[in-house]
Amino acid sequence: MIREILIWPDPLLKQEAKPVAAVDDDLRALLDDMAETMYAADGVGLAAPQVGELKRCLVIDTSPRQEGQKLLHFVNPEIVRTEGVTHYTEGCLSIPGEAEEVERAAKVWVRALGYDGKPFELECEGLLAIAVQHETDHLSGTLFVDHLSALKRELIRKRMKKLKAEKAAERADDVKKAPRHESAL
Numbered sequence: 001m002i003r004e005i006l007i008w009p010d011p012l013l014k015q016e017a018k019p020v021a022a023v024d025d026d027l028r029a030l031l032d033d034m035a036e037t038m039y040a041a042d043g044v045g046l047a048a049p050q051v052g053e054l055k056r057c058l059v060i061d062t063s064p065r066q067e068g069q070k071l072l073h074f075v076n077p078e079i080v081r082t083e084g085v086t087h088y089t090e091g092c093l094s095i096p097g098e099a100e101e102v103e104r105a106a107k108v109w110v111r112a113l114g115y116d117g118k119p120f121e122l123e124c125e126g127l128l129a130i131a132v133q134h135e136t137d138h139l140s141g142t143l144f145v146d147h148l149s150a151l152k153r154e155l156i157r158k159r160m161k162k163l164k165a166e167k168a169a170e171r172a173d174d175v176k177k178a179p180r181h182e183s184a185l
């Protein structure tokens, strides 16, 4: 099932996500929804808080832009080592239409539980390293705009508020146009 992606600013996106207690069928259903939602939105990653679930899990698939990659699931991920510095122009599905350069570690080692609940450690470079840092940031309520100057962040906040107002107006309009339910006649 495709879920609705929250648009920043949203109070849920600022919160710290809670550790996952068990990788069970309920969690796997959420991970499946997240992957479906990420692909539908043409993203390379998605963190659970972006669909309103304050759980420490994420999905990443950089294969459209990175060779040899595939869909990866991370439950309770932890970056255990970083190396080097790089700059990357980042976007975020919760901040549509915006992209800004952010400083990140060039290489990261991440430890997590997989889709099967088994622990693994992965060495990440390139876009995958960027995505892991961007997504784990989401789990602590941090978005790429929090790495920008206050001026840039406030400009983007204004544009997002306008976008959200437009979306809300569109929705109200859809309700008006929709044929009435029998019980409402």
Ligand code: GNR
Binding pocket: 042, 043, 044, 045, 046, 047, 050, 088, 089, 090, 091, 092, 093, 094, 130, 131, 134, 135, 138
């Ligand atoms: O789809 C996404 N693309 C992207 C590009 C550069 C740096 C980070 C990302 S992650 C983003 C999807 C998203 O918002 N994940 O939280």
Ligand code: NI
Binding pocket: 091, 092, 093, 094, 134, 138
């Ligand atoms: Ni994001």
